[in-house]
Amino acid sequence: MSANAGLGGAVLGSRSRGERVRGGAFRALLLFSITIGFVLLGTLLFDVLRKGLPYVDGILLTEPPSASPDRAGARPAILGTIYLMGLLLLMTVPLGVGTAIYLEEYANRERWYNRVLEVNIQNLSAVPSIVYGILGLAFLVRGLGLGRVLLAGAMILTLLVLPTVIVAGREAIRAVPDSIRQGAYALGATKWQVVWRQVLPAAIPGIATGSILALARAVGETAPLLLVGALTYVATDPSILGSFTALPVQIFQWIARPQDEFRLLAAGAIIVLLAILLVMNSFAIWLRYRYQKRW
Amino acid sequence: MTDTQTELVKIGTVNERTLADRERELPPPHRREVVFGVSDLAVAYGTNVALKNVSLDVYRNFVTAFIGPSGCGKSTFIRCFNRMNDLIPAASVKGTILYHGQDLYGSEVDPVEVRKRIGMVFQKPNPFPKSIYENVAFGPRVLDMKGNMDELVEQALQQAALWDEVKDRLKGSALSLSGGQQQRLCIARCLAVEPDVILMDEPASALDPISTTAIEDLMHELKKNYTIVIVTHNMQQAARVADMTAFFSVEVAEQGKDRTGVLIEYDTTPKIFTKPSDQRTEDYVTGRFG
Numbered sequence: 001m002s003a004n005a006g007l008g009g010a011v012l013g014s015r016s017r018g019e020r021v022r023g024g025a026f027r028a029l030l031l032f033s034i035t036i037g038f039v040l041l042g043t044l045l046f047d048v049l050r051k052g053l054p055y056v057d058g059i060l061l062t063e064p065p066s067a068s069p070d071r072a073g074a075r076p077a078i079l080g081t082i083y084l085m086g087l088l089l090l091m092t093v094p095l096g097v098g099t100a101i102y103l104e105e106y107a108n109r110e111r112w113y114n115r116v117l118e119v120n121i122q123n124l125s126a127v128p129s130i131v132y133g134i135l136g137l138a139f140l141v142r143g144l145g146l147g148r149v150l151l152a153g154a155m156i157l158t159l160l161v162l163p164t165v166i167v168a169g170r171e172a173i174r175a176v177p178d179s180i181r182q183g184a185y186a187l188g189a190t191k192w193q194v195v196w197r198q199v200l201p202a203a204i205p206g207i208a209t210g211s212i213l214a215l216a217r218a219v220g221e222t223a224p225l226l227l228v229g230a231l232t233y234v235a236t237d238p239s240i241l242g243s244f245t246a247l248p249v250q251i252f253q254w255i256a257r258p259q260d261e262f263r264l265l266a267a268g269a270i271i272v273l274l275a276i277l278l279v280m281n282s283f284a285i286w287l288r289y290r291y292q293k294r295w
Numbered sequence: 296m297t298d299t300q301t302e303l304v305k306i307g308t309v310n311e312r313t314l315a316d317r318e319r320e321l322p323p324p325h326r327r328e329v330v331f332g333v334s335d336l337a338v339a340y341g342t343n344v345a346l347k348n349v350s351l352d353v354y355r356n357f358v359t360a361f362i363g364p365s366g367c368g369k370s371t372f373i374r375c376f377n378r379m380n381d382l383i384p385a386a387s388v389k390g391t392i393l394y395h396g397q398d399l400y401g402s403e404v405d406p407v408e409v410r411k412r413i414g415m416v417f418q419k420p421n422p423f424p425k426s427i428y429e430n431v432a433f434g435p436r437v438l439d440m441k442g443n444m445d446e447l448v449e450q451a452l453q454q455a456a457l458w459d460e461v462k463d464r465l466k467g468s469a470l471s472l473s474g475g476q477q478q479r480l481c482i483a484r485c486l487a488v489e490p491d492v493i494l495m496d497e498p499a500s501a502l503d504p505i506s507t508t509a510i511e512d513l514m515h516e517l518k519k520n521y522t523i524v525i526v527t528h529n530m531q532q533a534a535r536v537a538d539m540t541a542f543f544s545v546e547v548a549e550q551g552k553d554r555t556g557v558l559i560e561y562d563t564t565p566k567i568f569t570k571p572s573d574q575r576t577e578d579y580v581t582g583r584f585g
Contacts, residue, residue, distance in 0.1 A: 110384075179419060180421060183417065183484075184433070185382060186379065186414060186415035186417075186485070187410065187433065187484065188408070188412075188438055188488060189407070189437040190407050197437065198433075202424055
């Protein structure tokens, strides 16, 4: 009673004016931040769609590039990107998941070499992609003598996204509660059985989501591909051990042309690339919701 | 009387008369078969000694309870029996545990083989994120057991008194079961590999009173075929289910903050609860301490 009396009876009174102003200002600041992002992104998308949409047609999707903008298409680039993604998936997922399982389930943190490994993987994901390109040029194209082929491009993109896949895989594996492992061990399962039959299946949604997002990043990469020899002009369909190009490279080349038509064509190709990314990311989100786990 | 009332009566205080009756039902010492012979056991995590000087025998077809205040090492102790402490790199076990006369920590013993015979149920129900059927079938599958899997699963669920509740939804997720059902599923999962001993680490502490009674009734049923070791912080539970009870306590080192668990007294449950020989046991069971 005495406490209430001290507040003049207004126990449930409103907050002070200053408190309300601060709260409102903070809210406005947050709104401002998100607006900047949305407006910029929206403008870019709108511009690309307005210019490029008329050019997304049968010619762009099915014809090889040409000196004449009317007949120029991005078929080798689109196929090149799809091939790259396929190879990337085949190489990244087993290597990345394998490394993640080793680091999470087998590696003894007390050993110095495992710690060195961990720190290096974290650092590698911060290395600029052009550096990977130089490595690819020196080691894969020249050193191994692979030449400027699609496989070299896929290998260098694998190295580029591997750290991301490993980190995503480790997080997914770490999210599997220890009680699951203990339960399996207590039934007389071996380490291999525990990992293969309990931990991995439970971690798959997380691993898949992380891998797809990493892959989506690789699809947009241009610099390392240019260095390992993605050509800016390829008229034939790509093959694994042949010369190749990819969508970002094609876009880069078209934009560099002086003719306006090619720039509009580039806008069309950007829409195709965005569509591919959108499909991949939507698939990742779908996977995440479909297999969401409640422990 | 309604079901709920019956349950509440069962959960009520165990009186001394029933304890005395239970004492008489126990086989005399010379007719008890030793499953585990523990002598001078000590467990340390790194340099921190969690438990020391433990010697006791666990008898076949008995329910043996470990009670004591938190930090007394009872959970650490039960994990020695199926070598779960091996999974903690810093843990080291000294002393011996003989399992049917064989040294459980002998160099030729594979911990995986140990866990096939000595099953464990954990404090928090931990079903695998799979179907009810797959949970029970996991053990027999990894052990490559012969026989009809459907029958094996049904049998294990029957034994765990869960079959009637889940027989129509065996393919459903185990995570959709209630906590008490999940724990019985974990017991079924453990029974499916036909173990010799079942270790239960506070199996009912995360459950409501009705589910707790179900688990306790189950223990009475299971001890006909299995040897059961249970850790519990609930003294009434120990009094209700256990034939033998071991009381553990904590010794705090004079200079340091190191807390070490020690075995104070081990005897038949009626003795521990009515005529304990150690003052510390008496203080604990009468509620003056812990």
